[in-house]
Amino acid sequence: xxxxxxxxxxxxxxxxxxxxxxxxxxxxxxxxxxxxxxxxxxxxxxxxxxxxxxxxxxxxxxxxxxxxxxxxxxxxxxxxxxxxxxxxxxxxxxxxxxxxxxxxxxxxxxxxxxxxxxxxxxxxxxxxxxxxxxxxxxxxxxxxxxxxxxxxxxxxxxxxxxxxxxxxxxxxxxxxxxxxxxxxxxxxxxxxxxxxxxxxxxxxxxxxxxxxxxxxxxxxxxxxxxxxxxxxxxxxxxxxxxxxxxxxxxxxxxxxxxxxxxx
Numbered sequence: 442x443x444x445x446x447x448x449x450x451x452x453x454x455x456x457x458x459x460x461x462x463x464x465x466x467x468x469x470x471x472x473x474x475x476x477x478x479x480x481x482x483x484x485x486x487x488x489x490x491x492x493x494x495x496x497x498x499x500x501x502x503x504x505x506x507x508x509x510x511x512x513x514x515x516x517x518x519x520x521x522x523x524x525x526x527x528x529x530x531x532x533x534x535x536x537x538x539x540x541x542x543x544x545x546x547x548x549x550x551x552x553x554x555x556x557x558x559x560x561x562x563x564x565x566x567x568x569x570x571x572x573x574x575x576x577x578x579x580x581x582x583x584x585x586x587x588x589x590x591x592x593x594x595x596x597x598x599x600x601x602x603x604x605x606x607x608x609x610x611x612x613x614x615x616x617x618x619x620x621x622x623x624x625x626x627x628x629x630x631x632x633x634x635x636x637x638x639x640x641x642x643x644x645x646x647x648x649x650x651x652x653x654x655x656x657x658x659x660x661x662x663x664x665x666x667x668x669x670x671x672x673x674x675x676x677x678x679x680x681x682x683x684x685x686x687x688x689x690x691x692x693x694x695x696x697x698x699x700x701x702x703x704x
Contacts, residue, residue, distance in 0.1 A: 442486045443478070443612065444511035446570060447471035448518040451496025456521035458587035459595075463519040464494060466595055469652065470583065471517050473605035476657035480677050481609065482618040503573040513544075513616070514578035515608070516570045519595070525588045526559030527552065529581040532571035541577040548579060548611030555607035557594060558584050581608070598645040602659055621677065631684035632702045635675040635691050644671035647696075651675060654694040675699070 447467035449455030455463025468491065475487050488509055490502045506514050520528070529549055531541045542563075549563050561582075571578045583604050584591035594600040612618065621630070635651060635658055638644045644660045651658045651673070658675040675691060678684040684701050691699040 442488070442510065442512045444488050444490070444506035444509065444514045444574075444576075445471050445475060446490040446502050446506075446514065446516040448516055450491050450494055453496060456519055456586045458521060458585075459589060459592035461519075461586050461592055461595055463521075463586055466519050466583075466586075466601065467517045468492075468494065469598075470601050470605050470608075472652065472657055473602055473659060474517070474608050476659055477606055477609035478612060478618075480659075480674070481621055482613055483621050485618060499569040500573075503570055507573075507575045511574075511576050513612075514570060514574040514576055515612070516568075516578070516580040517608075518580060518582050520582040520585045521587045522585070523587065524561070524585050525591055526561040526585070527556055527581070527583055528561035528564055529579055530564050530566045530568060530571060531577075531579055533565040533567045534572075535565065541579070544577060544615040545579055547615040548581075548608065551611035551614060552581065552583075552604065552607035554610075555603040556583065557600065557603070558591065598649050599641065599660065602648065606659075629679070629681075630704050631678045631681050632674055632704060633676040633678070633684050633687045633691070633699065634702055635673045635696050635699045637670050637672045637698075639668070639670060641671050644673050647673045651691075651694070651696070656691070656694060 449464035478485050491497055531545050535541050545563050553560055568580055586592055636647045648658050648660055656675055658673050661672045661674050663670050663672055676687045688699045
């Protein structure tokens with residue numbers, strides 16, 4: 442049970458710079474992360490502090506996570522203040538040998554593999570969400586919005602996708618999540634592809650468009666006859682009917698080239 446908290450929102454934009462708002466970036470990364478975890482792993486439940494651009498107090502976030510009984514609290518943020526790179530935080534009252542610190546080690550390493558950012562290290566702080574959450578908690582600061590280098594990455598959907606995948610890989614590794622394979626009854630997994638492109642930019646644009654329609658998706662690459670294709674996946678199901686329902690949903694959103702792959 443993961444409580445996923447995209448920082449800021451609504452009347453609180455968070456950090457701002459280079460034409461970007463922290464609240465928009467954290468929400469996009471968190472939604473992508475939720476999609477990765479639900480599509481790729483078994484047995485994970487996720488509650489988000491917000492799934493839209495709305496205002497929510499810090500107390501409301503931690504109270505909700507505590508009352509839900511979350512096993513882990515993950516807060517997604519973007520930094521500012523004249524630096525550059527990635528860092529993450531656990532509560533300052535914890536020892537380096539704590540379980541929370543061990544999980545931080547694992548998640549930090551996985552995020553750094555994919556985010557193309559300078560490594561600013563693993564840190565501790567007395568932040569509200571780390572202090573008031575009743576479960577192990579981590580807050581990640583994914584680049585500096587006022588750094589031209591970091592902000593150029595933030596503007597790319599593919600970068601935000603990579604950051605989300607890095608977090609997903611870290612969560613999966615820290616908590617030994619079982620990767621989804623196929624339905625034991627049929628041995629088949631039905632993947633819904635919302636477009637397949639030779640241009641990565643076109644795939645990024647499709648992911649962005651689907652997000653604007655409230656449809657979670659991510660980009661995957663596949664090589665066919667030596668040619669790289671960028672596929673936009675919008676779900677994976679063990680039941681073909683569920684996959685077909687997803688295709689119908691995509692068609693209603695204007696995606697006429699959606700199809701199903703059975704694996």
